[in-house]
Amino acid sequence: MKSIKPGRGPSMMNAIGSAAAAIFGVIWTLSAISMGAPIFFALFGVVFVLMGIGQAIYNYKNATGENRFSEYDITSSSEESDPLNDYFGRSRQDSSHISQSNETPADGEGKRFCPYCGSEVEPQYLYCSKCGKKLP
Numbered sequence: 001m002k003s004i005k006p007g008r009g010p011s012m013m014n015a016i017g018s019a020a021a022a023i024f025g026v027i028w029t030l031s032a033i034s035m036g037a038p039i040f041f042a043l044f045g046v047v048f049v050l051m052g053i054g055q056a057i058y059n060y061k062n063a064t065g066e067n068r069f070s071e072y073d074i075t076s077s078s079e080e081s082d083p084l085n086d087y088f089g090r091s092r093q094d095s096s097h098i099s100q101s102n103e104t105p106a107d108g109e110g111k112r113f114c115p116y117c118g119s120e121v122e123p124q125y126l127y128c129s130k131c132g133k134k135l136p
Ligand SMILES: [Zn+2]
Pocket: 114, 115, 116, 117, 118, 119, 128, 129, 130, 131, 132, 133
């Protein structure tokens, strides 16, 4: 697994920006209370402050810490397969199979049938190409 880590410069900028947002949230909350605004507005400011502080800590750690948080993890399919590949990657599996079809050995050997819909499926298929159910 490889990781993409955020740069120290952008992290520092984000930390400063988040701290500014938190300060803005404090001013927002105080002014909302002093103006007698509904409590909802004050609570919104408090949430804004907490999020700003959290972001500031996270980004400051990434800017200064030795082990930065990963922004993205790059995994190969052998390390962690994509769960949606079973659904959206099926057509690609089919087309890659067509190019190999001339290597198929004698008829009858290794023939399989889908137990759900009864259609013939290739032995190396994990999913039925007709009804899409997982094969045993
Ligand atoms: Zn089927």
